Amino acid sequence: MLTRLYIDNFRCFVKFEYRPARTQLILGANGTGKSSFMDALAFLHRFATQGESFVDTVNERTRWLKQLAQTFEIEATLNGSDYLYRVVLEPVSGRARVLSEAVQVDGKPALESGEEVRLYNDCFELKRSYQPDPYRWDRSALADVPPEHDLEKITRFKHWLGDLACFQVNPFAMSARAEVPQAGLAADLSNIAAWYWHSAALLRERAALIDNLRAVLDGFLDLVMLESIGGKVLAAEFVDEKGTKAIFRFNELSEGQRCLICLYAILHFVLAKGNTVVLDEPDNFVSLREIQPWLMAADDAVLDSGGQLLIISHHPEIINQWATSGGVRFVRDGIGPVRVEDFHSEPSYGLAPAELVARGWELG
Numbered sequence: 001m002l003t004r005l006y007i008d009n010f011r012c013f014v015k016f017e018y019r020p021a022r023t024q025l026i027l028g029a030n031g032t033g034k035s036s037f038m039d040a041l042a043f044l045h046r047f048a049t050q051g052e053s054f055v056d057t058v059n060e061r062t063r064w065l066k067q068l069a070q071t072f073e074i075e076a077t078l079n080g081s082d083y084l085y086r087v088v089l090e091p092v093s094g095r096a097r098v099l100s101e102a103v104q105v106d107g108k109p110a111l112e113s114g115e116e117v118r119l120y121n122d123c124f125e126l127k128r129s130y131q132p133d134p135y136r137w138d139r140s141a142l143a144d145v146p147p148e149h150d151l152e153k154i155t156r157f158k159h160w161l162g163d164l165a166c167f168q169v170n171p172f173a174m175s176a177r178a179e180v181p182q183a184g185l186a187a188d189l190s191n192i193a194a195w196y197w198h199s200a201a202l203l204r205e206r207a208a209l210i211d212n213l214r215a216v217l218d219g220f221l222d223l224v225m226l227e228s229i230g231g232k233v234l235a236a237e238f239v240d241e242k243g244t245k246a247i248f249r250f251n252e253l254s255e256g257q258r259c260l261i262c263l264y265a266i267l268h269f270v271l272a273k274g275n276t277v278v279l280d281e282p283d284n285f286v287s288l289r290e291i292q293p294w295l296m297a298a299d300d301a302v303l304d305s306g307g308q309l310l311i312i313s314h315h316p317e318i319i320n321q322w323a324t325s326g327g328v329r330f331v332r333d334g335i336g337p338v339r340v341e342d343f344h345s346e347p348s349y350g351l352a353p354a355e356l357v358a359r360g361w362e363l364g
Contacts, residue, residue, distance in 0.1 A: 006072070009070045013036065084104040088101075235249050
């Protein structure tokens with residue numbers, strides 16, 4: 001699980017440090033960096049595991065700082081070992097460049113990259129060293145590490161970071177049609193049809209998803225992929241009280257139905273695998289009576305799988321359930337840097353946490 005995130009000189013983050021719990025609610029007013037927090041995690045995911053360039057990231061340095069270097073650090077506990085990933089980025093002589101990049105496992109080096117790349121095996125012995133490609137100074141050395149038999153520790157971290165998922169469910173972006181199956185879910189779930197085409201072969205996860213959807217969606221029977229010219233179409237099958245069945249294309253469902261299906265898909269196919277998941281406003285378009293069963297199921301999934309769930313939300317039901325036991329606030333004074341404060345409420349007020357937030361009485 002993610003145990004620490006440090007960001008310096010990226011948007012509104014200056015020497016920002018956040019130590020998340022296994023399940024946590026993130027609160028904060030507009031403009032306090034909640035979306036930028038997700039963007040930073042998503043960038044590190046793409047940069048360190050997919051080899052994406054960071055040329056756009058250097059253009060998002062903190063406006064009021066004069067320093068050039070941007071620093072990102074991730075700490076995670078995986079299989080009983082503590083991992084630290086650190087990367088420093090900077091434009092040098094008009095070019096974007098990775099100044100340094102390193103992975104440590106329990107304080108010992110697994111990867112060191114700067115003027116030279118040094119890769120260590122699972123016994124922390126130097127395996128090989130080489131000069132980085134001068135034409136790829138804006139790329140991650142970690143992303144190029146192959147999955148070799150004596151590199152299991154660093155490969156484990158890459159897999160964890162590669163599976164780290166940030167979602168902002170958007171029913172208006174979702175397409176019912178897919179030309180080819182896709183293994184990964186898009187951040188906005190726009191490729192839900194292509195992803196489900198690929199993932200439906202996972203029978204256990206699919207059965208759990210369908211069982212939950214039958215319990216929370218009136219008359220729901222199944223999710224099916226219909227044949228179509230040049231691809232397939234995702235559809236939902238329903239039955240009425242008279243036993244009459246009907247099939248609706250995914251785009252014909254309500255926004256709330258689409259979001260709920262996606263939330264349970266994330267739960268069973270992503271969170272239940274023990275991954276770290278960040279969800280931005282999962283309650284949008286979903287009613288009070290629908291979000292509560294999902295929250296309970298998500299709690300169980302985290303407990304069973306050892307995964308991690310961080311939720312950004314202002315939904316009263318989520319605030320009342322999670323704020324006092326695991327809530328934090330992102331706080332920002334004017335246009336200054338963001339800091340993290342634990343959520344505290346005053347019992348003598350006699351108000352639920354959601355009511356305190358609504359009145360602006362929550363305490364840092």
